[in-house]
Amino acid sequence: TQLLEQSPQFLSIQEGENLTVYCNSSSVFSSLQWYRQEPGEGPVLLVTVVTGGEVKKLKRLTFQFGDARKDSSLHITAAQPGDTGLYLCAGEMGSGGYQKVTFGTGTKLQVIP
Amino acid sequence: DVKVTQSSRYLVKRTGEKVFLECVQDMDHENMFWYRQDPGLGLRLIYFSYDVKMKEKGDIPEGYSVSREKKERFSLILESASTNQTSMYLCASSFPGGARGGSGELFFGEGSRLTVL
Numbered sequence: 001t002q003l004l005e006q007s008p009q010f011l012s013i014q015e016g017e018n019l020t021v022y023c024n025s026s027s028v029f030s031s032l033q034w035y036r037q038e039p040g041e042g043p044v045l046l047v048t049v050v051t052g053g054e055v056k057k058l059k060r061l062t063f064q065f066g067d068a069r070k071d072s073s074l075h076i077t078a079a080q081p082g083d084t085g086l087y088l089c090a091g092e093m094g095s096g097g098y099q100k101v102t103f104g105t106g107t108k109l110q111v112i113p
Numbered sequence: 114d115v116k117v118t119q120s121s122r123y124l125v126k127r128t129g130e131k132v133f134l135e136c137v138q139d140m141d142h143e144n145m146f147w148y149r150q151d152p153g154l155g156l157r158l159i160y161f162s163y164d165v166k167m168k169e170k171g172d173i174p175e176g177y178s179v180s181r182e183k184k185e186r187f188s189l190i191l192e193s194a195s196t197n198q199t200s201m202y203l204c205a206s207s208f209p210g211g212a213r214g215g216s217g218e219l220f221f222g223e224g225s226r227l228t229v230l
Contacts, residue, residue: 003172004155006155009153031217033217033218033219035219040223040224041223041224042117042203042205042220042221042222042224043156043203043219043221045218048217048218088155088156090156090219092217099144099161099163099207099209099217100158100169100171101146101158101205101207101217101219102158102171102172103148103155103156103157105153105154105155106153106154106155106156
């Protein structure tokens with residue numbers, strides 16, 4: 001059973017459209033990270049959210065951590081072809097040096113020019 | 114530049130063979146992780162380690178073991194490879210966040226694609 005469920009699994013949209021990706025769990029996390037992965041490479045961190053209800057913006061990307069720290073969303077405004085990739089959320093459990101990071105099922109985004 | 118290096122990009126092995134996947138990081142990170150990535154399942158945690166000689170089971174440890182004899186190196190071992198272990202394997206390392214002062218960001222290698230025939 002996957003601890004973190006992402007939806008949708010696939011998304012194909014036209015350039016300029018908006019979209020939202022969801023990351024849901026029944027577990028509480030100390031922090032939630034979002035990564036993007038391009039073909040042939042490892043995932044690269046986009047953002048980390050730590051506080052329940054926190055909202056972070058990275059240019060056209062807006063990330064929100066749920067109040068109960070069990071879920072998160074990623075909203076992209078006016079999507080560009082360069083946004084194409086696999087988006088992964090990752091929940092962190094543990095404190096101090098002990099860090100267990102569990103990834104979601106992934107959302108594959110294609111932005112068509 | 115931060116660097117996580119995985120020993121092999123592509124491997125083809127036969128059922129029952131012993132397989133070693135090596136991962137080395139040059140950032141003096143304390144935490145290291147092994148994941149496997151399959152379509153529709155995201156990344157699933159196999160094992161992780163938060164210190165030398167320390168290891169913890171992840172979510173899917175069955176059929177795998179690990180070794181961390183040195184801080185910079187984390188090895189994944191398949192004692193007897195099976196066809197259902199055909200997958201992309203990703204290694205990552207991090208410096209723990211929170212009170213330890215790091216960001217908790219995971220740095221990944223490029224992956225090792227294993228095919229078991």
